[in-house]
Amino acid sequence: MxxxxxxxxxxxxxxxxxxxxxxxxxxxxxATTQKPQCVIDAIVNYYSTCNSNVHRGAHRLADEATRLYEGARDTVAEFLQANAREEVIWTGGTTEAINIVANGLGQMLKPGDEVLVTEMEHHANLITWQQACKRAGASLKIAPINDAGELMLDAYEQLLNSNTKFVAFPQVSNALGTLNPIKSLIAKAKAVNALVLVDGAQGIAHGPVNVQELGCDFYAFSAHKLFGPTGVGVLWGRQELLASWPVWQVGGEMISSVSYQDAQWNVLPYRLEAGTPHIAGVIATGEAIRWFMALxxxxxxxxxxxxxxxxxxxxxxxxxxxxxxxxxxxxxxxxxxxxxxxxxxxxxxxxxxxxxxxxxxxxxxxxxxxxxxxxxxxxxxxxxxxxxxxxxxxxxxxxxxxxxx
Missing domain, CATH: 3.90.1150.10 (Aspartate Aminotransferase, domain 1)
Structure with missing residues (x-):
């Protein structure tokens, strides 16, 4: 073609x-992709015409900024084929997205539980689970690769068992370019009732992603590797999981009510989004994805x-x-x-x-x-x-x- x-x-x-x-x-x-002019323009337009905090304001600028910001969430949901926009959580990047999941998982693991990753992981998809296992007394298992940099599928499957609670692997290796058969890997992990996260940082800019077809529980990526700005990432997760997933950061926006003694968390997606976000970056991310989807x-x-x-x-x-x-x-x-x-x-x-x-x-x-x-x-x-x-x-x-x- x-x-x-x-x-x-x-x-x-x-x-x-x-x-x-x-x-x-x-x-x-x-490491990072360059940015088309439409993404640069989106950042300039936000700061030039409607710079304001989102969700809270009672004035025109806040309303315009909020519509652009939440419109970007709709775009991501469409791009990933999410079941609901509430499944899209804004983060600071893939690393933060994985940390949100790892922090919650660390509170659920217990001694005897196992987490499975691969030998080809980026540090962000290794150290997170390593530390979560250490805190919980769980075991981190490593699925081997061969000398060509391919995951050894038989060994991967043999490591899966009833103790495997979580599996994480990259869609594409950032260091080698290896494209993993993620749909098959997910299916094998789900067969032992493990939760699955796909590190999509390197795969996201090379074609469409349908999280429903993949069957994973979490998918994470960074905007800057998809022609968007730095400092913005996405955690997609199944709504039923995210609705009760332990919160990581607390503060403004992620609460529904608070007293000096206690606090109640907000509904999705806001319960996992604490503090003032990178508004211009989120808006520009939406523009980058719309640009990419048109190709x-x-x-x-x-x-x-x-x-x-x-x-x-x-x-x-x-x-x-x-x-x-x-x-x-x-x-x-x-x-x-x-x-x-x-x-x-x-x-x-x-x-x-x-x-x-x-x-x-x-x-x-x-x-x-x-x-x-x-x-x-x-x-x-x-x-x-x-x-x-x-x-x-x-x-x-x-x-x-x-x-x-």
Missing amino acids: SFDVNAIREQFPILSRQIDGQPLVYLDNA DMAALAAHEAALLASATEQAEAFEGLRIVGSAQQKMGVLSFVMDAGHPADIGFLLDRQGIAIRTGHHCAEPLMGRLGVPGTARASFSIYNTLAEVDALFAGLSKVKMMLA
């Missing part, structure tokens, strides 16, 4: 920038697959370069090491050529240990990247190889 990447790129003002006289080649999308998802997927295929082919032919993470099912990430030098040096020298990648352990330090590397260089692709930019990456790596020889 045709995909007009130039028309997409024209909507992202930062992509016209130069770095040290070189055109910007932005390949750090797994041809099949053409988008084909374009991104072509980018990764070209990068993989060139990487495999590049002498002295080794791909880290060669799963058969991958999305948007090429992680690698080079004989020529440390990933940090590779990143620095590419930056001097205007090419932005990420280096290090990618907030997945235990995973790097499992794979026997201190870290990797990671190029990650999005809808506005081009095949010419993939070529530029490998031309840049050729120069890096010569400089470090």
Whole structure:
């Protein structure tokens, strides 16, 4: 299918920038995506025309801001195919969303209970459950991966048992790009009556998500990885769970009544949203998702697959370069090491050529240990990247190889 990447790129003002006289080649999308002009405009419009706190005001600005803010919640509910808008909880990001669930789970776990995660977790989907288990005296189990970075499905299923109370895993590995068979993983976890959270931070920008079809109990993602602003995230959860889930933060907005001796919590979704929110960011998130939903998802997927295929082919032919993470099912990430030098040096020298990648352990330090590397260089692709930019990456790596020889 045709995909007009130039028309997409024209909507992202930062992509016209130069770095040290070189055109910007932005390949750090797994860390954060760039923002289209409509999202930038949404932020400016809020502060320019209706800057006000939401829900509480009795004046025109507050009413306009509230309608835009709650309209964004409706957009997210539609995007995720939620049963009700009350299932959408605004957070500060994926990390905060997972912490809300982990804090509540920690109050429910008891000695003998088990929580299952995988070897490919981002720290936010590992440390949260690790600490919850420590506080409760429960056990954290780790489902292994193979050397290609794929979850070992037989081992995963064998770890599930009647003691398994909660299972969490990424839709897509941020460090390797591995695309997990999440619908099957969810079904196997539900077969032992475990609750399931999907870390959707890396998967959300690569296609539609239907939480009803998936069958999970919680789904978390960050706006900034979906062409929206930083500082905003979403926790989707089943209404019957969220309605009684232990509150994490307390304060304004999340209460229905309060005295000096006690307090009563508000109804969903507000009972899990304490304090003044990132109003401009939420409004801009709604705009980002509406912009994304208007794209041809099949053409988008084909374009991104072509980018990764070209990068993989060139990487495999590049002498002295080794791909880290060669799963058969991958999305948007090429992680690698080079004989020529440390990933940090590779990143620095590419930056001097205007090419932005990420280096290090990618907030997945235990995973790097499992794979026997201190870290990797990671190029990650999005809808506005081009095949010419993939070529530029490998031309840049050729120069890096010569400089470090």
